[in-house]
Amino acid sequence: MNETKTGMKSRPLSPHLSIYKPIPTMVASIIHRITGIGLYLGMFLFAWWLFAAATNQAYFEWVNGLFGSWIGRILLLGFSWALIHHMIGGIKHLVQDTGRAMEKNFTTKLAKAHIALSVILTVLLWMAAYAVR
């Protein structure tokens, strides 16, 4: 890219991630991206589960057993939280696409509420899932 010539003073760079103190909007934003990447991989797990259901009972029960194991449950807990967090973030983005909800103090509150709400809804979802069986 911009190679510095020998003897030339290196040009000033704009401050980067490591310089800034993490603020709520920044945290919510990067979590949105990370959860998106997680869901991308999680969709493959969903495909696998569906494929197993279409294959036969023995294979489905084996795959279902993996998802039902404690490590599988932790993975699914993370997956469901990621889904909820990403969806709230997505709705926020859609609203902000129209130019609304952009004031800086409000966006900070919104980011905090976003993270808190994602955790609360995940807990409620799992309570519902456990209540089913």
Added chain:
Amino acid sequence: MTMRTPLSKVRGLGSAKDGTEHFWHQRLTAVANIPLVLIGLYLVVSLVGAPYDEVYQTLSSPLTAIFLFLFSLSVLAHMKLGMQVVIEDYVHGELNKVLLVMLNTFFVLFTGALILFAIFKLAFGA
């Protein structure tokens, strides 16, 4: 003075030749994903710990098959666009970037093939 022709202005496509299509499809699938994912969550939660016969019955019903078809198309399109942006943002080497964007397409198509095969097999029996 501008060197742009009136036609290029009207088309409004930049050097990438696809204008705002990526942005628009990202939003279109995002909106579609809201009801689809909510129904999907309901479906999965209702099948937690269910015996195989019940899972098979539910997944092979016409309405579920149609739902799963729409859900998969919208989610797969959305995640392909999203991952492409992540790659374009963080991978700077031209060759690596192009290879990863290709890999992204292949991964999404493979996952989609797996899902569509499963949906059709469940729905039409075999």
